Amino acid sequence: MSDAALRAQALEGLAERLRGCTRCPLSEGRTMVVVGAGDPDADLMFIGEAPGANEDRTGLPFVGQAGGLLDGLLGGIGLSREQVFIANVLKCRPPGNRDPRPEEIAECRGFLVEQVALVRPRVICALGNFATRLLSGHPDGIGRVHGQPLPITMGGVDAILYPVYHPVAALYTRAMLGTLQEDFARIPSLLTAGSAPASPRSRAPRPAPAPPGVEATSQLGLF
């Protein structure tokens, strides 16, 4: 079995564990665990905060209006949802869409680290303020750091953290769509920056490429 097939199999095993997870109280109110979805060998991974009502109902990440916007933004750079991997920091919906609590993050974060370690993305796109602060380990908000790539290490994988506004922001502020489109337009160059993938692709932890504008390296504060 190929390395990619083994990692895909391990991801499915992780999904099974997640579906039965009762490690934090969010298990009591959820309808479905939102494991994450997409290409288990994706170069580009999106990480949001936590499932909303539509995700909780369907078990899929980023559905509804925000999901449609994400699909459109991906289409704008020639990608489809099937070519990326989409996950959240928390896999179960916080009631009333409240912010995740530290103890919930502490219980769930290991699952996200496992997902990153198995998918081995080159670029991790943090969607919105919460995911950006958590993954960067820095308090700077999304308004300050969006569109600014930062080399990170997560789950033993060297990658580029690339914060963008959460697509839902464009539902409330139409001008935000232009900002999102501009930030998304830089993703293809981030994916190809630095070393080209080996053939067949070897996804062992690798040094992060340093695209233009990258000035600092971050070890993740919470991961």
Ligand code: SF4
């Ligand atoms: S949020 Fe994470 S830790 Fe909590 S029950 Fe769901 S899968 Fe388990």
